[in-house]
Amino acid sequence: MSRFIDRVVLHVSAGKGGNGCASVHREKFKPLGGPDGGNGGRGGNVVLEVDRSVHTLLDFHFHPRAKATNGAQGMGGNREGANGSDLILKVPDGTVVLDAKGGVLADLIGIGTRYVAARGGRGGLGNAALASKARKAPGFALLGEAGEERDLVLELKSVADVGLVGFPSAGKSSLVSVLSAAKPKIADYPFTTLQPNLGVVSVGETTFTVADVPGLIPGASQGRGLGLDFLRHLERCAVLAHVVDCATLEPGRDPISDVEALEAELAAYQPALEGDTGLGDLADRPRIVILNKADVPEAAELAEMVTPDFVERGWPVFTISAVSREGLRPLTFALAKLVADYRESHPPAAPKRQVIRPIAADEDSFSVVADPENPGGFIVRGARPERWVQQTAFDNDEAVGYLADRLARLGVEDELVRQGAEPGAFVTIGDVGFEWEPQTPAGVDVVRTGRGTDARLDQVERIGAAERKHARRVRRGHDDTDSEEQ
Numbered sequence: 171m172s173r174f175i176d177r178v179v180l181h182v183s184a185g186k187g188g189n190g191c192a193s194v195h196r197e198k199f200k201p202l203g204g205p206d207g208g209n210g211g212r213g214g215n216v217v218l219e220v221d222r223s224v225h226t227l228l229d230f231h232f233h234p235r236a237k238a239t240n241g242a243q244g245m246g247g248n249r250e251g252a253n254g255s256d257l258i259l260k261v262p263d264g265t266v267v268l269d270a271k272g273g274v275l276a277d278l279i280g281i282g283t284r285y286v287a288a289r290g291g292r293g294g295l296g297n298a299a300l301a302s303k304a305r306k307a308p309g310f311a312l313l314g315e316a317g318e319e320r321d322l323v324l325e326l327k328s329v330a331d332v333g334l335v336g337f338p339s340a341g342k343s344s345l346v347s348v349l350s351a352a353k354p355k356i357a358d359y360p361f362t363t364l365q366p367n368l369g370v371v372s373v374g375e376t377t378f379t380v381a382d383v384p385g386l387i388p389g390a391s392q393g394r395g396l397g398l399d400f401l402r403h404l405e406r407c408a409v410l411a412h413v414v415d416c417a418t419l420e421p422g423r424d425p426i427s428d429v430e431a432l433e434a435e436l437a438a439y440q441p442a443l444e445g446d447t448g449l450g451d452l453a454d455r456p457r458i459v460i461l462n463k464a465d466v467p468e469a470a471e472l473a474e475m476v477t478p479d480f481v482e483r484g485w486p487v488f489t490i491s492a493v494s495r496e497g498l499r500p501l502t503f504a505l506a507k508l509v510a511d512y513r514e515s516h517p518p519a520a521p522k523r524q525v526i527r528p529i530a531a532d533e534d535s536f537s538v539v540a541d542p543e544n545p546g547g548f549i550v551r552g553a554r555p556e557r558w559v560q561q562t563a564f565d566n567d568e569a570v571g572y573l574a575d576r577l578a579r580l581g582v583e584d585e586l587v588r589q590g591a592e593p594g595a596f597v598t599i600g601d602v603g604f605e606w607e608p609q610t611p612a613g614v615d616v617v618r619t620g621r622g623t624d625a626r627l628d629q630v631e632r633i634g635a636a637e638r639k640h641a642r643r644v645r646r647g648h649d650d651t652d653s654e655e656q
Contacts (some may be wrong), residue, residue, distance in 0.1 A: 178230040180287075180322045185213025185238040185254035187291035187314030190299070193246035194307060205297040205307050206248045211241030213290030213317040214254030218267065218276075218324075220283045221260035227324055230259075238288070241314060244296045254290055261324065264406065268323040275322070287322055291315030294561055300572070310569035312561040330368060330381035331509045333407035334460075335432055337423075340415040341462040342382040343367055344492035349380055349502060373506035380505075381407065404452060408512040409505065410436070411458045416469035416476075425461060425476045456508050457485045460501065465491040538585045547596035548589065548606075550582055556600040564602070 188210025195203030216238050236259055242251030267276040267285055276285040294312035301308060334342040350369025367382040383404055404410065412432065414425040436452045459480045461473035473489045480487045486504055490497035536552025555577060562573045577583060586597065586606060597606045 177323070177325050178227045179234060180230050180324055181235045181319075182216040182288040182322060183235070183237040183319045184216050184288035184290040184317030185240040186317050187211065187213045187293040188241035188243045188251035189313050190294035190296035190311030191244035191246060192297045192309060192311040195246075202307070205301050206246055207296030207298050207311050208244035208246070208248050208250040209296045209299055210244045210293030210314045211251035211253040212293050213241045213314070214238030215256045215286050215290050216288040217256055217258050218261050218265070218278060218285045218287050219258050220263050220265065220278050220281055222263070222281050224260045224262045226262060227265070227326055230324060238290060238317065240317075241290070241293050243314075244293070244311070248296075248298055250296075251293060253293075256290075259287075262326055264327045266325045266327055268325065270321045270323070272323070288318040288320050291317045305568075305572075308568065308572075310563060310566045310572065312569075313563055315557065315560060327405050330407050331378035331512075332380045332409045332411055332505055333404045334380060334382045334411050334413050335404070335436070336413035337415060337418075337428055337432075339418075340413045340428075341492050342413045345413060345460070345462065345490075346380055346382045348492050348495055348498060371502060371505070373502050376506040376510050378506060378509040404436075407455065408516070409456045409458065409508045410452070411460055411505070413460045413462055415463060416461050416472045417463040417466040425472065426479055429459065429480070456512060457483075458504065458508060459485050459487045461487065461489045462492060464489045464496055465494045536580065536582065536585075538582070538589055540589075541596065541598060544596045544598075546592060547598065548586060548591055550597060550599045554580060555582060559599045559602045 190210050191207035193205065193207040195206040197203060216236055236257055238257040239254040241254045244251045261278060263279060263281065265278045266274060267278065267287070269275055278285060292315045294314045296311050297308040300311070334345060336342050346367050346369045349371050369380045371378055371380055412429050414428055416425055461469075461477070464470045464473055470489070477487045477489070486508075488497055488501040488504065490501055492498075536550060536555050539549050539551070541547035541549050558573055558576050563569045586595075591597070591606055593607060595606045596603055
């Protein structure tokens with residue numbers, strides 16, 4: 171059994187950027203030919219694209235997580251890592267992308283329309299790109315950035331010209347089946363349609379689509395029944411058609427009260443895309459009243475009695491029978507004329523040209539605020555400091571010294587001093603926390619030492635790379651000192 175899903179929560183994760191490579195060129199008679207580590211590849215993006223072959227969000231209902239591939243690590247010989255492949259997710263026409271708080275991020279209308287849901291992380295620089303006068307042969311490389319992760323809400327709002335509204339069992343699905351080639355479920359017992367049915371109608375040179383919107387009852391705009399689940403499908407409709415059951419035997423119901431009850435619900439519903447579609451509020455859309463089930467004698471008499479009341483409101487009224495197909499031809503031409511008039515008065519906006527812009531560089535701005543969880547501590551916020559910390563391999567002293575130089579040039583050290591940070595104060599940048607040592611002379615000329623080391627860090631109580639290497643050899647039973655004594 172097919173299922174219609176028009177709202178899903180999608181967890182998207184872009185690919186991680188590849189790490190840079192720390193390599194030194196070596197060949198015969200050139201043991202130290204200079205740094206030649208390549209950059210890491212970019213992580214893949216997660217992209218939503220409108221596809222004509224997709225009509226529901228069912229795939230995302232069963233597979234709510236999507237992740238793009240990571241970028242490859244850089245290699246020696248100045249070889250860059252391969253970029254991660256973009257993950258293209260096919261969505262139906264009329265999909266609206268919302269953030270976790272309900273804000274509209276994108277309205278995907280038109281075949282081929284794209285939206286980058288999550289951007290991949292940038293690859294880390296290799297030591298060849300980090301070489302400078304101060305560091306002619308860097309013994310480190312930058313790590314790749316993590317890809318963007320987001321929780322998105324996808325909502326499908328049907329792209330239809332005419333929206334059929336009415337109480338359950340009013341004959342909306344039957345009307346769609348006789349006006350078009352659509353074959354919705356129809357039965358001779360009362361039931362409520364659980365999914366919108368779309369049909370294409372051709373009248374002369376005019377072609378328009380008709381949507382049967384189910385679940386509308388009094389209180390639908392406040393979430394009663396299935397109202398809020400399907401009222402969204404009316405937001406793009408140019409014409410609203412009331413389908414009235416003139417043969418109902420329920421007490422307290424008649425065509426006039428049914429239409430008034432549904433009009434109250436339409437007036438109370440606020441379209442989320444009101445400012446984007448250009449169609450305005452639902453109360454401003456053209457109306458037409460369709461009095462159905464005229465093949466029943468009592469229903470035909472009732473339709474004749476209530477027609478003058480609707481005519482006084484300025485609404486076209488048509489008495490039809492979806493079973494015997496009585497009155498369908500005049501109704502079809504009337505709908506075509508209403509759609510044509512609305513299209514003429516609301517011409518579609520000119521398609522926007524695709525503009526490719528380079529990604530803006532991170533701003534130099536940052537902020538230093540007191541850490542509420544650590545007395546005397548501080549939190550550094552900013553795009554660049556947080557990205558630099560994420561790219562640093564903290565098991566490499568030279569990489570840590572490079573990070574200190576970058577933060578000093580940006581002004582983080584001076585701002586900490588200005589705000590009264592004491593030596594040993596706990597400073598947090600991104601997900602990393604450390605004890606601040608102002609006596610470490612960041613920003614000065616780097617003293618040339620072994621690869622992967624930084625002499626400035628010896629001033630603090632920190633285990634250097636050489637000590638860690640020696641301790642590792644001792645743990646493995648290959649102590650150099652013991653070997654010499656033996």
